[in-house]
Amino acid sequence: MKRLLPAPLLSLACALLWLLLNLSLSPGNLLLAALLGVLAPLLMTSLRPLPVRIRKPGTILRLLGRVGIDVLASNLQVAWGVLNLGRRPPRSAFVKVPLELRDANGLAALSAITTVVPGTVWSELALDRSILLLHVFDLDDEARFITHFKTTYERPLMEIFE
Structure with a gap:
């Protein structure tokens, strides 16, 4: 049946x-x-998606909390950047983030997180899933942004899905 x-x-x-x-x-x-x-x-x-075996539920809760905080902070940063367009234009840039995460469900979660956080747009994923191209609304330091992205989002998702 x-x-x-x-x-x-x-x-x-x-x-x-x-x-x-x-x-x-x-x-x-x-x-x-x-x-x-x-x-x-x-x-x-x-x-149909592959069955998911989730590890470390505590990591999920910490990640959700961190995403919530980042959404609020990014909303304020983007709003401030839009209000100050005349004084200082945003330094928009495309950033290539090297990825270690390979799990399809983890990448789907990462894309959802990237979509939810204002100021970042998931632009492209390399065919071999090794590099993610993001558009960032206002970028101060590319290396610091990549480090933040990897430690805040990618590493917890690797703990959860891999």
Whole structure:
């Protein structure tokens, strides 16, 4: 049964969504809903994330707290930078951060963190996952930024996922 329906809740959701979008319970729509419910999860099996084994839950809590603090501080820094555009323009730059993190789930978490923290934008990840290109709104010292990024975000994610 698991082979035919690898994700039963997803199958049910797909079928119900099909019926809801068509607003019809005709035999043809019921058949299409059943086909969609069975085939969609089967065809998308390779897209499903790998199972995650999380280590060190305390590290997760510390990382979440640190991200929260950084979000608040970055919001204030970006707001101050925007308000002072006339006096001192921001020193925007692209920064290449060498990565040691290779786990796909860890990289996804890192991209989410980067997206949430104002002033940084995840621009590109090298095909071999060794270098991350970030755009930084206002950069004082590139080496200090890279060190901060790696110790604050990458290292805890490596402890959690690898």
